[in-house]
Amino acid sequence: MRFLSILFFFLVGFFGYAQVTITGVISDENGLPLTDAHVHIANKTTSTDANGTYVLSGIPKGKQKLYISFIGYYAIEETIEISADLTINRQLKLDVTKLDDITIQQLSNSKSESSNEQVLKSATIEKFSNQTLGEALKEVSGVSILKTGNTIVKPVINGLHSNRVPIINNNVRLEDQQWGTEHAPNFDINAAGKITVIKGASALQYGGDAIGGIVVIEPEVIKKDTLVGKTILNLSSNGMGGSLSSSLQKGNRYGWSWNALGTFKYLGDRETPDYVLSNSGNREQNFSGGIRFAKEKYNFNAMYSFYNAQIGIIKASHIGNVNDLYNSINNQQPSVIEPFTYSIDAPKQEVQHHLAKVNYQRWLNENTSIDFQYAFQFNNRLEFDVRRNDENTNKAALDLQLATHTFLADYKTNIGNWRLKSGLNLGYQNNFANPKTGVRPLIPSYEKLDAGLYGIAVYKFDNATSLESGIRYDFSTIEATKYYLKSRWTERGYDAEFSHFIVGEEGNQWLTKPTFDYHNITANIGFRKQFHHEMEWLVNMSLASRNPNPSELFSDGLHHSTGQIELGDLRLEKEQAYKFNTTFKKDWKSFQVQLNPFINRISNFIYLQPIGFETTIRGAFPVWEFKQTEALLTGFDVNTKWSISNHFSHELGMAYVNGQNLSTNEYLIDMPPFVINNKIQYKNESWFNFVSELKSEVVFRQNQFPNYNFETNIVVDDELTPVLVDISSPPKGYHLLHLYSEMTFKINKKNSLTTSFSVQNIMNTTYRDYLNRQRFFVDEMGRNVQIQLKFNY
Amino acid sequence: MKNLKLIALLVIPVIFSTSCSNDDAPVNEEEVITTVRVTLVGGGQTIVLESRDLDGDGPNAPVLTPVGGGILVAGTTYTGSTEFLNELEDPAEDITVEVEEEGADHQVFYQLPSSIGTVTYTDTDTNGKPIGLNFTLVAGTSGSTGTLTVTLRHDLNKSAAGVASGDITNAGGSTDAAVNFSVAVN
Secondary structure (H helix, E strand, O other), X not given: OHHHHHHHHHHHHHXXXXXXXXXXXXXXXXXXXXXXXXXXXXXEEEEOOOOOEEEEEEEEOEEEEEEXXXXXXXXXXXXXXXXXXXXXXXXXXXXXXXXXXXXXXXXXXXXXXXXXXXXXXXXXXXXXXXXXXXXXHOOOOOXXXXXXXXXXXXXXXXXXXXXXXOEEEOOEEOOOOOOXXXXXXXXXXXXXXXXXXXXXXXXXXXXXXXXXXXXXXXXXXXXXXXXXXXXXXXXXXXXXXXXEEEEEEEEOOOEEEEEEEEEXXXXXXXXXXXXXXXXXXXEEEEEEEEEEEEOOOEEEEEEEEEEEEEEEOOHHHOOOOHHHHHHHHHHOOOOOXXXXXXXXXXXXXXXXXXXEEEEEEEEEEOOEEEEEEEEEEEEEEEEEOOOOOHHHOXXXXXXXXXXXXXXXXXXXXXXXXXXXXXXXXEEEEEEEEOHHHOOOOOOOEEEXXXXXXXXXXXXXXXXXXXEEEEEEEEEEEEEEEEEEEHHHHHHOOHHHHOHHHEEEEEOOEEEEOOEEXXXXXXXXXXXXXXXXXXXXXXXXXXXXXXXXXXXXXXXXXXXXXXXXXXXXXXXXXXXXXXXXXXXXXXXXXXXXXXXXXXXXXXXXXXXXXXXXXXXXXXXXXXXXXXXXXXXXXXXXXXXXXXXXXXXXXXXXXXXXXXXXXOOXXXXXXXXXXXXXXXXXXXXXXXXXXXXXXXEEEEEOOOOOOOOOOEEEEEEEOOEEEEEEEOOOOOOOOEEEEEEEEEEEEEOOOOOEEEEEEEEEOOOOOOOOOOOEOOOXXXXXXXXXXXXXXXXXX | OHHHHHHHHHHHHHHHOOOOOOOOOOOOOOOOOOEEEEEEEEOOEEEEEEEEOOOOOOOOOOEEEOOOOEEEOOOOEEEEXXXXXXXXXXXXXXXXXXXXXXXXXXXXXXXXXXXXXXXXXXXXXXXXXXXXXXXXXXXXXXOOEEEEEEEEEEOOOOOOOOHHHOOXXXXXXXXXXXXXXXXXXX
């Protein structure tokens, strides 16, 4: 041992003899320091600190290669003669062609240091211009989708969704009645420049309730004085329609800049291989625009966006009672098939989402900034149902108006090896359930106040090792105004426990004002280590808390869009999740692997479970109750990338989740099945940047499911007969093939046209998906041929 | 300039604070059917079968009268009629009128074992198709027991096979009421 250390010091000394130290400052065109720029001299690498400075020691003398890069800027590559210690300062020039990369760098220190982030860039997002946010997110392994039909798509991260997966759009938490499984994010995919998926609650600045994960959407920001336009036209065969999205952006590093985007979508009935999915058309008319004023020390942003969608709900999925449900499950054939049409009838959804925000950021010094933001969101959800009285057909059966105000203040600073972030948020939310619908709403009117405080510290031991820790406190209070049927109030057993909530009486109903306060502490700790040989290890542990949402607390009757009676429970407690998440990344020259196993132990996990059925004058309806249990979710995501040759490459993605209900020793319901995706790509830049991809999507049957089947009496051959309603058995596994190909034609230096041709479900396979809530009624969509034209100008 | 921005920041929330009229009015539930009443007249007697559910989608099951079910006399021909009411309104709303007026979009179905009886429609809508509010029931064989299921559908396909003769299988549409009455034949 002693010998070894002598040898070690000897060797270091020997090599040290011929070695020098190089220092310098890397800045941008305006002389402002660039933090985290990559500096590579000889075989040594480092990154610049907050002042843009770097130090590289142990550089051998002689002719050496120098390489400096920073995302969004042109890299510098030169050869230098080194004979003694040296100072090398360089200024990097902005590269406007790497627009979305700029956003990455600009915000790279605003998310989580130690948890696995996966990013979708604009090139990927644009492929989904005609589709939804959920479908684009499915490109990330470990993200699956929960669908209602074809157009209502919610992301599921490691088996969890809705309120457990907050969506942060433009630094504003989307408040769009996200509790509903048939409520898709109210967001135009075309407004996203970059989407980041964080699998876990480690990004504490966005909230402490992300038990599943967070989706962070950022717009494209151009920081050069230029005017850039983009128009995307999509046409698809299935649905016989398409979309047109056009954006203009005036970029500027300092001074005024602005952007505007408009999207128009129009599609008719979709088709399965065998029949038309009647009433599955949808429309969208979206707009967003913003202005920005920036100086060296501060910038000011204001933006507004409007999302407006009309979505048809497949007619065959409208069920009257349990007989209809039984017949649908057993017939495997929809009860309504009509000829193709563009028109949308009831049942349908009409949703509007307004978002307006102002943001002011100021640099107190080179290392410290403060940020203030106010955002207002207004969400109006109208659901139209098949009504008994034809006069009411144009009257919504559900009309919820949700207004949300949020104020944020954030402080960021770098001190030596420390990076500190802290902030506070205040929120006020008001939901108004319009009583003029003539239908008792499941979600009551309510008022909610939120206040939160967080602090995050990152310590960088060196460029390869960092430790992150954060803590957050949230206070929330909610007061609802709700009429309960007296019979329901008693059946729920609220008489003794919650009589103090009763403030009035109206016929056979109690007027109640249930009020709840929540205090939550959230924390996380994480570690990142970069080894030699391009290997990286990340580990993160987090504690997250989520309060029960209004549907879990207050639901008390027939959910018309699902044909089931859903019962909330005022006794529900907050969910608490302990998630352990680790990522291994290894990068060989032509092969990259990323492995991401996780364990998520959730206390008081809230889920919907069938508990039997209730008989009404319309027949029997299955009753689903919100329950709490101890849950354990484990699983892994795997990604590999293989550059086979200059032209060919291969990608693999796999995701597995196991959900255990520990209290009942059953599996958890609605867990995504095992998925394997393989993609083979051919690329040839000399043929107008030709790219062609063939993707295989294998989804196994979900064999891990709880048995919630129930018996009921229905009329068979004019006799009332007991039958088993099989609502539990998942559909068969399936294999789909998809094709995508594109070519880019340069018209001149600034203008280009990209044409793409794609086919989804090439083999026109008939299948049903376990995570589609309409799987009892209809098959999934068949083949879809799409053409996309994209002009950049 | 700086102050102006600050003021803008403070003013904007006020502009957006759209105050919703949070009146605590209860929902006036429309389109509710609380009561299905089947009246059978024949053999010198009147039999009334009733299902009444005053809490709608609430937990209480409909109350069926007479308790123990209706009792028919074997071989008797009954003149039947069915009524639908909303008894939450005062006075009770007679939905039967509406079903009759929009007869082309509605139909009442009767499902029962042939040993209990057979039902034949006696009314028609504007297209000459049955509505099913009026019918005749010929009671079956003595000693039988079973269930009479009465279903009101709307927006159904009245031209589908078997629908005009009372077979619900291909009817489609949506169910407004579905009740089961126990029936015995003496």
